[in-house]
Structures are given as structure tokens and as C-alpha cells.
Amino acid sequence: xxNGAAVRGGSSGSNGRRARATLRDVAEAAGTSRSTASRALxxxxxxxxxxxxxxxxxxxxxxxVPDVSARTLKGRGxxxxxxxxxxxxxxxxxxxxxxVEHTLSAAGYQMVLVxxxxxxxxxxxxxxxxxxxxxxxVLLTPVGRTATENLVGHGVPVAEMDRRSGVRGCxxxxxxxxxxxxxxxxxxxxxxxxxxxxxxxxTQWDTGRNRLKGYRAALxxxxxxTPRRHVLDLSRSEGVGDxxxxxxxxFDGNSAVTAVFAANNVMAELVWxxxxxxxxxxxxxxxxxxxxxxxxxxxxxxxxxAVRQPVFDLGGRAAELLLARIGRDDAGxxxxxxxxxxxxxxxxxxxxKG
Amino acid sequence: xxNGAAVRGGSSGSNGRRARATLRDVAEAAGTSRSTASRALxxxxxxxxxxxxxxxxxxxxxxxVPDVSARTLKGRGxxxxxxxxxxxxxxxxxxxxxxVEHTLSAAGYQMVLVxxxxxxxxxxxxxxxxxxxxxxxVLLTPVGRTATENLVGHGVPVAEMDRRSGVRGCxxxxxxxxxxxxxxxxxxxxxxxxxxxxxxxxTQWDTGRNRLKGYRAALxxxxxxTPRRHVLDLSRSEGVGDxxxxxxxxFDGNSAVTAVFAANNVMAELVWxxxxxxxxxxxxxxxxxxxxxxxxxxxxxxxxxAVRQPVFDLGGRAAELLLARIGRDDAGxxxxxxxxxxxxxxxxxxxxKG
DNA sequence: CTGTTAGCGCGTTCAT
DNA sequence: ATGAACGCGCTAACAG
Numbered sequence: 001x002x003n004g005a006a007v008r009g010g011s012s013g014s015n016g017r018r019a020r021a022t023l024r025d026v027a028e029a030a031g032t033s034r035s036t037a038s039r040a041l042x043x044x045x046x047x048x049x050x051x052x053x054x055x056x057x058x059x060x061x062x063x064x065v066p067d068v069s070a071r072t073l074k075g076r077g078x079x080x081x082x083x084x085x086x087x088x089x090x091x092x093x094x095x096x097x098x099x100v101e102h103t104l105s106a107a108g109y110q111m112v113l114v115x116x117x118x119x120x121x122x123x124x125x126x127x128x129x130x131x132x133x134x135x136x137x138v139l140l141t142p143v144g145r146t147a148t149e150n151l152v153g154h155g156v157p158v159a160e161m162d163r164r165s166g167v168r169g170c171x172x173x174x175x176x177x178x179x180x181x182x183x184x185x186x187x188x189x190x191x192x193x194x195x196x197x198x199x200x201x202x203t204q205w206d207t208g209r210n211r212l213k214g215y216r217a218a219l220x221x222x223x224x225x226t227p228r229r230h231v232l233d234l235s236r237s238e239g240v241g242d243x244x245x246x247x248x249x250x251f252d253g254n255s256a257v258t259a260v261f262a263a264n265n266v267m268a269e270l271v272w273x274x275x276x277x278x279x280x281x282x283x284x285x286x287x288x289x290x291x292x293x294x295x296x297x298x299x300x301x302x303x304x305x306a307v308r309q310p311v312f313d314l315g316g317r318a319a320e321l322l323l324a325r326i327g328r329d330d331a332g333x334x335x336x337x338x339x340x341x342x343x344x345x346x347x348x349x350x351x352x353k354g
Numbered sequence: 355x356x357n358g359a360a361v362r363g364g365s366s367g368s369n370g371r372r373a374r375a376t377l378r379d380v381a382e383a384a385g386t387s388r389s390t391a392s393r394a395l396x397x398x399x400x401x402x403x404x405x406x407x408x409x410x411x412x413x414x415x416x417x418x419v420p421d422v423s424a425r426t427l428k429g430r431g432x433x434x435x436x437x438x439x440x441x442x443x444x445x446x447x448x449x450x451x452x453x454v455e456h457t458l459s460a461a462g463y464q465m466v467l468v469x470x471x472x473x474x475x476x477x478x479x480x481x482x483x484x485x486x487x488x489x490x491x492v493l494l495t496p497v498g499r500t501a502t503e504n505l506v507g508h509g510v511p512v513a514e515m516d517r518r519s520g521v522r523g524c525x526x527x528x529x530x531x532x533x534x535x536x537x538x539x540x541x542x543x544x545x546x547x548x549x550x551x552x553x554x555x556x557t558q559w560d561t562g563r564n565r566l567k568g569y570r571a572a573l574x575x576x577x578x579x580t581p582r583r584h585v586l587d588l589s590r591s592e593g594v595g596d597x598x599x600x601x602x603x604x605f606d607g608n609s610a611v612t613a614v615f616a617a618n619n620v621m622a623e624l625v626w627x628x629x630x631x632x633x634x635x636x637x638x639x640x641x642x643x644x645x646x647x648x649x650x651x652x653x654x655x656x657x658x659x660a661v662r663q664p665v666f667d668l669g670g671r672a673a674e675l676l677l678a679r680i681g682r683d684d685a686g687x688x689x690x691x692x693x694x695x696x697x698x699x700x701x702x703x704x705x706x707k708g
Numbered sequence: 709c710t711g712t713t714a715g716c717g718c719g720t721t722c723a724t
Numbered sequence: 725a726t727g728a729a730c731g732c733g734c735t736a737a738c739a740g
Binding site: 022023024034035038039042044045066067069070071072073074075076 | 716717718719720
């Protein structure tokens with residue numbers, strides 16, 4: 001909701017701003033009725049050519065811009081699509097949003113972007129706002145069931161990205177996380193590693209959970225054990241400071257570990273810095289693989305081996321799915337797309353010494 | 355505009371979705387008139403307590419969500435703020451958007467985000483869309499005068515970020531670019547460098563131009579010359595490939611250069627990679643300073659000395675300025691804020707050898 | 709305190 | 725081919 005202090009849109013402010021031109025103004029200027037002007041500009045129905053031109057000229061001259069609110073009220077659809085992401089400052093979500101925006105704007109839709117900071121409460125508030133503005137659809141990286149349930153319950157087409165809340169009736173576009181994790185871990189195994197650690201996060205959601213699962217599966221398939229202390233789950237940590245502390249303890253207690261799989265870009269950054277801080281040479285004393293390939297990973301020396309996800313595309317595909325549902329006015333059969341990740345081998349992974 | 359194919363919002367689709375509850379529904383369910391229901395929910399005017407409760411209960415039960423379109427049409431303000439950035443995939447703009455969103459959502463406004471890809475045409479289209487949706491205000495990183503002029507001409511409060519188009523009547527929040535460039539170059543001079551190159555971009559805008567200016571000024575003040583070949587302006591280059599080529603040529607023809615100032619994060623990345631590609635050791639064979647401090651700059655070895663800009667804050671401040679204008683319904687006296695950059699010294703800069 | 713009335717700007721009947 | 729009239733959902737003014 002707009003701040004209570006918000007004032008009128010454009011009428012009689014003390015400043016000299018003239019009221020925005022309305023269809024009535026255009027009609028009067030062109031000497032026709034409002035309906036005719038509407039048809040002339042909208043391109044529907046019959047309008048004499050010279051009238052049309054006159055109306056268009058008037059509209060141009062007056063700087064007429066049709067009012068979406070009015071159009072929306074008529075039941076036309078708002079042209080707005082709500083997008084809810086967890087953290088815009090995280091490159092992953094920024095790129096996701098960019099992909100969404102790209103597809104949306106190409107289709108003539110506008111993106112309303114809300115950052116929920118992984119907070120279900122804020123996500124719910126965002127959902128309400130989208131409902132209120134009659135968003136034609138909503139794309140989100142779910143942090144809970146609330147938002148999706150509310151939206152779907154109101155008949156708004158929803159597409160979930162990267163994660164799935166489990167709520168039925170919405171499209172889901174995700175990465176094959178288990179497979180990606182396997183790619184990473186199998187790569188390490190192939191190099192000869194046997195003591196492989198994982199630093200993971202957000203295991204309350206399927207994305208993190210599946211990466212952990214893939215890690216375990218790969219080890220199991222290779223006949224390797226997964227000591228509990230090889231798994232560092234930072235999901236319940238309190239702040240970055242706490243994470244660093246736990247990470248330090250993790251390495252202190254795992255001198256046997258020769259390689260680490262960081263289950264997302266945030267974890268990768270954390271691990272990289274911890275490794276650097278303790279003077280552990282990468283890759284000679286510890287190999288590193290990241291899930292999610294960010295720009296810095298190819299800038300550093302050695303480059304970080306990473307599981308590349310088509311993030312921009314992920315957003316684009318989700319938007320496409322959603323737009324298709326909007327176009328069909330069909331809240332029914334929701335689609336599901338799983339995109340394939342790809343391993344990019346760089347210098348951070350080598351055979352263990354010895 | 356919404357795709358022409360877009361269909362009705364939520365009435366009689368073939369699916370079973372029930373029409374969204376309207377104020378009338380709530381009123382009927384509560385056994386009152388629409389106005390009373392409106393007051394009860396809005397908290398204005400007089401309403402008997404027991405009636406209020408009954409209405410609120412009904413609203414809750416029906417999952418009533420007020421319709422912004424209708425409210426907007428009444429002249430209430432849309433609660434929407436348009437934001438136009440040049441490239442969401444660039445961390446700089448992503449963080450800027452994040453800062454804007456943070457402030458906006460705290461004030462109860464929604465951010466409509468459009469990526470114009472530095473294209474004036476697309477920016478103009480975005481501006482039209484914002485006008486059409488009755489955005490209460492617009493924040494943008496201008497790529498020309500068109501968008502701002504159109505908006506300001508229509509009486510919409512506008513705040514420009516990072517760059518200034520020169521159009522009067524809008525707020526401007528920027529970084530002291532000349533000062534930042536001086537910080538960078540003076541640092542190099544203090545280290546003993548005399549042949550300092552600059553790789554710059556987007557000199558068609560004040561931001562790039564002022565950084566170039568600061569570079570020149572710092573050299574001049576130190577009594578140093580600025581050979582033309584020490585300045586590489588990539589503004590007119592065609593694609594990244596071309597930029598790389600020019601960069602290679604630049605270093606080939608400037609063997610005397612002992613330090614380079616990269617005028618933004620994109621240039622810094624380019625320079626870093628070129629230096630790496632040609633096996634030039636940083637900093638021993640060439641020092642590097644970047645304008646804009648990204649995450650990777652502290653990950654790499656050596657870390658990149660950078661001019662840090664308060665990007666998130668920049669977005670936040672711009673949003674604050676805009677909100678103040680919206681609150682005052684005042685398109686008049688536009689404000690201007692200049693934020694100070696800060697030099698962060700890391701390993702990429704040392705005294706020249708010899 | 710409450711209900712009735714009017715109108716925001718637009719598109720869409722339905723008559724002409 | 726054009727115009728008059730209605731209503732989308734809501735709130736502000738006015739009666740009661």
C-alpha cells in the first residue's frame with residue numbers, strides 16, 4: 001500500500017504541473033467523441049482514416065498516455081508481473097531477475113520486483129501487494145508456502161524458480177541440483193579424492209537438500225563413506241561471523257579432507273576466503289568445487305572449478321512458462337522444467353597429493 | 355502495454371477459479387453498505403466498533419484484497435515507483451536497484467524495474483510505461499535526455515542516479531567522480547608512478563567524463579604530462595571482442611606505462627584479464643586501480659586497489675529524495691546529493707620497479 | 709454513525 | 725462510421 005502521506009497524482013499541486021491529458025482531452029482537441037478517440041488510438045472497430053489521423057495527432061501533441069489503471073479496472077489485465085527474489089545483492093538472484101525482465105519486457109509486460117530477504121513474512125506481504133495491483137502473474141524463489149498458496153488460491157498464475165515450495169498448481173523451473181552435485185563430486189572422486197567435505201546452506205529447501213543428496217549419492221556409488229563431520233550445514237548459523245567460526249572449526253577438525261564441495265556461491269566465497277586465511281594452498285592442499293559459477297571464479301588464480309547453471313535462462317524460461325499460462329488464461333495444468341547444469345573444470349581441482 | 359493476447363483478469367475462465375472478492379462482496383457479507391465497509395477497512399471516518407469488526411472478519415474470510423487500480427483511478431497515487439537501470443547483470447546496477455528497493459519497500463512502495471540496456475529508445479519506452487501506470491515517481495540512471503524530459507514534462511517526480519542527464523527539475527544523486535579518480539591517480543603518483551594509463555568507457559556521460567577529468571587533473575597537478583596514447587577510451591568500441599583487441603594494442607604500444615587506472619568495474623575486469631593473459635605480473639610489472647569495488651577484487655591475489663562507492667546507499671538516498679518529493683507533491687526545487695568515494699588500498703598497487 | 713450518490717478514465721455494448 | 729450510455733472497484737461528499 002502506498003504511504004498514507006501520498007497525495008494526489010497530478011491535478012492541482014501548488015506547482016505548475018498541468019494535469020495529465022486524458023482521452024476526453026484528446027477527443028475534444030480532435031473534435032470527436034471519446035469512444036471514437038478510443039477506437040482511433042486502440043485500432044479497433046471502424047474509424048475514418050482522416051479522423052484517425054486527427055486523433056493521433058492530437059494525442060501526440062497533448063502527450064497523451066493511456067491510463068493502465070482504468071484499463072485494468074475494465075478487466076484488461078494490468079500488464080504487471082510480480083517477481084519475488086530472496087536477495088538482489090546476490091549475483092545469482094540479480095541475474096535471475098535480469099533473465100526474467102528480459103523475457104517479460106519483450107512480451108510487453110512490466111516487472112515489479114520485490115526482495116523478500118528470504119523472509120516468509122515479507123514474501124507474503126509481497127504476494128498481497130501483487131494481488132492488490134492485479135499482477136497478471138507472479139514469479140518467485142519461494143521461501144515458504146504462504147506466498148504461493150495465497151497467490152494460487154486467488155487464481156493468479158505462479159511460477160517458482162530455482163526452488164519448489166511444494167504447493168500444487170504452479171509452474172516450476174529449476175536446476176537438476178542432485179545431478180549438478182554429482183557432477184562436482186564425481187569429478188573429485190575421479191581425480192582420486194576420498195575424503196571430500198561439503199559446505200552447504202539452506203537445507204530447509206529442496207535446492208540445498210538435493211545438492212546434499214547428490215553429494216551423498218555420488219560418494220555412496222563410489223563405495224565411499226560420508227563421515228558426519230565431513231558435512232557442514234550452515235543453514236542454522238547466525239550471521240556471517242558465526243559461519244566463519246564454524247567453517248574454521250570444520251577445517252580444524254577435518255585435517256584428512258582433501259577436497260571441498262561448496263554447495264552455492266555464498267558458501268564458495270566463504271570457503272575460498274577461509275582457505276586463503278589459513279594459508280591452505282588451493283588446490284595442492286585442498287581442492288575446491290563450487291555449485292554456481294560467478295565472475296570471480298574465473299578471475300582468481302587458480303580458477304575455481306564450478307557447476308555452471310544457466311541462471312539467466314532459468315529466469316527466462318520461467319517467464320515464458322508463466323506468460324503462456326497468462327495467455328491461455330489457464331491456471332490449470334502447471335508445467336515443470338528442469339535445466340541441466342554443467343561442470344566447468346578450472347585450476348582449483350587436482351588429484352590429492354600423496 | 356500488456357500483450358494483446360492477454361485476457362480477463364479473474365472472472366469466468368474455464369478453470370474453476372472464483373472471481374476475486376470485491377468491496378461489494380465484503381459489504382454484503384457483513385450486511386452493510388460499500389462505503390461503510392470502505393471506512394471500516396480504511397480506518398477513516400466514523401464506524402461503530404462492532405460493525406468494523408464484522409466487516410474486517412468478512413474481509414478476512416473472503417480473502418479480500420483492495421484493488422489498487424480502482425484506488426489509483428480515484429487519484430490516490432499508485433504506490434508504484436519506476437526504476438530504470440542500464441544493466442541488471444552488472445553488479446553495480448544490481449546493487450543500486452537493491453538499495454532503491456530497500457528504501458522503497460520500507461516506505462510501502464513497490465518497485466517496477468526496467469533494464470534499458472543503455473538504450474535511449476528502451477528507456478523512453480520504460481518512461482512511457484511508467485507514465486501509463488501512473489508511477490508516483492521514477493528513479494533512473496539516465497542514458498539520454500528523452501526519458502527524463504518526458505517524465506518531468508508530465509510532472510512526475512524524477513531522481514537520477516550515478517549520472518546526470520542535465521535535464522532540469524529532477525533530483526540527482528551521484529558520486530564525486532572527479533574526486534574518486536583523483537584519489538586513485540594520486541595514490542599511484544604517491545607510489546612513484548609517472549607513466550599512468552587510463553582505460554575508460556562511457557565518456558559520453560558525465561560519470562565517465564568526470565573520471566577522465568579527475569585523472570587528467572591529478573596528473574597535471576603533479577606536473578606530469580598526459581600523452582594521448584596513455585588514454586584508452588573504449589566508449590565507441592563494438593562489443594567485447596573489439597575492446598579486447600584495443601586493449602591489447604594499448605598495452606603493446608605503451609611499454610612505458612607502469613600503472614593503469616580502470617575507470618569502472620567492467621574496464622577493471624577487462625584490464626585484469628588482459629594483464630593475466632599477457633603474463634604481466636600485477637603489481638610488479640603493472641599496478642592497477644579500479645573505480646568501483648566489486649567482490650572479486652578482494653578475492654583475487656593480489657587484491658585490487660579500488661575506489662569504493664557507496665552504491666547501495668546511493669540508491670537508498672535517491673529513493674529518499676524522491677519519496678520526499680512525492681510526499682510533498684512537489685515537482686519544484688529538486689535536490690542534489692553528491693556522495694564521497696573512498697580509496698581501498700590492496701596489493702595491486704606498489705611502487706614501480708627501478 | 710450510516711447509506712446514497714457521483715465520478716476517477718477507459719472500453720464496450722447498443723443505437724443511430 | 726460515430727456517439728451515448730454503462731460499469732469496472734473504490735472513495736469522497738453529502739444527506740439522513
